[in-house]
Amino acid sequence: MSVIAYGAARASLKSSGALLNRNWVAMRRAWILVISGAVESLLFLFAFGFGVGALVGDITLPDGTTVSYTAYVAPAILANAAMMGVLAETSINVFAKFKWMKVYDGILATPLRPWDVALGEVWWALIRGGTYIGAFVVVMGLFGLLDSWWSLLAVPACVFIALAFAGIGLTLATVFRDWPDFDWMNAVVFAMFLFGGTFTPVEAYPAFAQPIVYIMPLYHGIELVRGLSLGQLGPMMLVHVAYLMALCVTGMWIAQKRLAKALYK
Amino acid sequence: MPNDNEILVRAGDLRKSYGEHEAVRGVDFEIRRGEAFGFLGANGAGKSTTMRMIGCVSQPTGGELEVFGRDPHTQGAEIRARLGVVPQDNTLDGMLTVFENLVVYAGYFGIKKKVAKAKAAELLEFVQLSSRAKDQVNELSGGMQRRLAIARSLINEPELVILDEPTTGLDPQARHLVWERLFQLKQRGVSILLTTHYMDEAEQLCDRLVVMDEGRIIASGSPRELIDTHVTKEVVELRFGPAHTTELAELALTLNGIGAQIEALPDKILVYTNDADDTNAALEARDIRPTSTLARRATLEDVFLRLTGRALVEDEA
Numbered sequence: 001m002s003v004i005a006y007g008a009a010r011a012s013l014k015s016s017g018a019l020l021n022r023n024w025v026a027m028r029r030a031w032i033l034v035i036s037g038a039v040e041s042l043l044f045l046f047a048f049g050f051g052v053g054a055l056v057g058d059i060t061l062p063d064g065t066t067v068s069y070t071a072y073v074a075p076a077i078l079a080n081a082a083m084m085g086v087l088a089e090t091s092i093n094v095f096a097k098f099k100w101m102k103v104y105d106g107i108l109a110t111p112l113r114p115w116d117v118a119l120g121e122v123w124w125a126l127i128r129g130g131t132y133i134g135a136f137v138v139v140m141g142l143f144g145l146l147d148s149w150w151s152l153l154a155v156p157a158c159v160f161i162a163l164a165f166a167g168i169g170l171t172l173a174t175v176f177r178d179w180p181d182f183d184w185m186n187a188v189v190f191a192m193f194l195f196g197g198t199f200t201p202v203e204a205y206p207a208f209a210q211p212i213v214y215i216m217p218l219y220h221g222i223e224l225v226r227g228l229s230l231g232q233l234g235p236m237m238l239v240h241v242a243y244l245m246a247l248c249v250t251g252m253w254i255a256q257k258r259l260a261k262a263l264y265k
Numbered sequence: 266m267p268n269d270n271e272i273l274v275r276a277g278d279l280r281k282s283y284g285e286h287e288a289v290r291g292v293d294f295e296i297r298r299g300e301a302f303g304f305l306g307a308n309g310a311g312k313s314t315t316m317r318m319i320g321c322v323s324q325p326t327g328g329e330l331e332v333f334g335r336d337p338h339t340q341g342a343e344i345r346a347r348l349g350v351v352p353q354d355n356t357l358d359g360m361l362t363v364f365e366n367l368v369v370y371a372g373y374f375g376i377k378k379k380v381a382k383a384k385a386a387e388l389l390e391f392v393q394l395s396s397r398a399k400d401q402v403n404e405l406s407g408g409m410q411r412r413l414a415i416a417r418s419l420i421n422e423p424e425l426v427i428l429d430e431p432t433t434g435l436d437p438q439a440r441h442l443v444w445e446r447l448f449q450l451k452q453r454g455v456s457i458l459l460t461t462h463y464m465d466e467a468e469q470l471c472d473r474l475v476v477m478d479e480g481r482i483i484a485s486g487s488p489r490e491l492i493d494t495h496v497t498k499e500v501v502e503l504r505f506g507p508a509h510t511t512e513l514a515e516l517a518l519t520l521n522g523i524g525a526q527i528e529a530l531p532d533k534i535l536v537y538t539n540d541a542d543d544t545n546a547a548l549e550a551r552d553i554r555p556t557s558t559l560a561r562r563a564t565l566e567d568v569f570l571r572l573t574g575r576a577l578v579e580d581e582a
Contacts, residue, residue: 014375015373015375018369018372018373018375019373021369021372022358022361022369022372025361025365025368025369026358026360026361026365097360101358101359101360102354102356103356103358103359103360105352105354105356106352106355106356106357106358106370107373108322109320109322109345109348109350109352109356110345110346110370110373110374111342111343111345111346111373111374111375112342112373113341113342263322264322264323264324265283265323
């Protein structure tokens with residue numbers, strides 16, 4: 001039976017924009033939450049970049065170039081910030097709206113369709129994630145961590161990370177049953193942050209662990225942002241982009257399917 | 266105005282099952298423009314499921330359904346654009362204020378902000394919530410939330426308003442306020458479709474109604490027609506002190522031959538009759554002396570009772 005046909009398998013900009021407007025109206029009284037999310041990533045940058053970076057000094061990359069450790073870690077923390085902002089918005093907030101506050105129950109009785117909801121939530125997550133990214137890049141620039149003009153491309157690169165994790169977050173929000181499931185998510189996210197190539201090149205890991213790292217969405221995000229901010233380009237970047245985009249589309253597709261199944265019963 | 270001035274909703278052998286459970290087992294009905302149409306039945310009779318199918322948020326598993334002459338399978342969004350829906354649990358947006366609930370909701374219908382704001386103010390006036398415009402939704406009482414849900418359902422100037430148990434759980438005062446508003450809507454020519462398990466609600470508001478039981482329609486017509494067709498003009502209620510259930514069932518047997526039909530309920534016996542005086546005389550002749558006797562006109566409740574053999578459970582399980 002096709003639930004999709006019921007939701008009409010197309011989303012419109014106007015309809016998803018109406019959801020965007022809803023989130024904007026709901027959030028404008030709670031901007032402090034958004035700001036607190038950005039602060040967390042900046043704290044990471046100070047702790048690891050400047051604290052640990054001062055001890056480590058310069059490191060030599062697998063291709064032989066030498067960079068300061070702070071410049072090496074900063075893009076990874078930027079990538080992490082892009083992930084965290086978006087993931088919090090899509091997974092926890094969407095879950096609360098879906099299961100707790102039943103916000104979508106009312107919305108899907110209107111002309112809006114599950115695809116519109118999924119798309120609207122992704123737009124919103126991009127806006128929220130974008131504010132983190134913007135703030136972070138400005139701070140990186142102030143501390144002289146942006147080595148070339150290429151590094152400005154770190155911003156659009158982060159948009160791909162945000163898209164991927166928006167898709168993943170939406171899927172988790174619609175698949176998770178209860179709050180304890182979020183503990184699992186946090187554990188996985190933290191593992192990605194620690195081992196996704198944030199602090200050391202993947203090549204430093206034992207051979208058996210490397211494939212696991214390659215699966216991690218954050219790894220591809222980090223590599224993309226780091227390559228751009230250090231001015232090291234390569235064909236692998238297209239692979240990273242493709243992987244992130246695939247996650248975004250798949251995540252949205254699963255999420256709208258789950259929404260339709262739960263609410264068009 | 267659309268040309269299909271007659272039939273807004275047409276269902277033929279409409280069915281819905283959830284796995285093994287058949288919630289709606291083949292119902293047929295037509296709802297016309299301008300009328301107030303009711304679905305009467307106990308909890309679990311299939312009313313809400315039918316409403317959800319008409320509202321295009323639930324997919325039928327069998328039979329035919331047309332809303333505004335369109336097919337909910339393929340044109341759900343187009344149909345929803347012309348409907349106003351008040352679900353049983355309101356589904357108001359708890360993160361928004363009263364006023365924002367209306368304006369944001371208008372956005373889902375593509376209504377421009379300026380128009381939406383004017384419309385929202387007008388509707389809050391209509392449901393007497395203007396003074397609460399800036400409050401959060403969860404600060405409102407149950408009756409106010411329901412009124413807000415009604416206001417919200419009208420934001421797109423719908424051709425048909427669907428209300429699922431509009432006054433369930435409300436106190437008597439709040440119920441009357443809701444009824445009054447629905448009555449005004451009816452006067453304005455808005456088509457209304459509602460479900461209820463309150464007989465007085467159905468009698469007051471509905472031009473035509475169907476009685477549902479266990480997923481089927483067991484009777485249909487105007488309230489007056491239903492009463493004329495299915496029950497006698499009058500009903501005599503007999504109470505026998507503390508006697509109930511089994512004792513009453515036994516007592517009922519001794520009443521054989523009095524009135525047109527006898528119905529033993531847990532707390533009283535109903536005698537359906539066309540002449541209450543005759544019935545009372547017959548009781549006296551048999552030396553049957555109830556502790557109290559009440560003669561009244563037959564109501565929809567009696568129709569339901571005769572058709573299903575049991576009383577309506579008035580409150581949510």
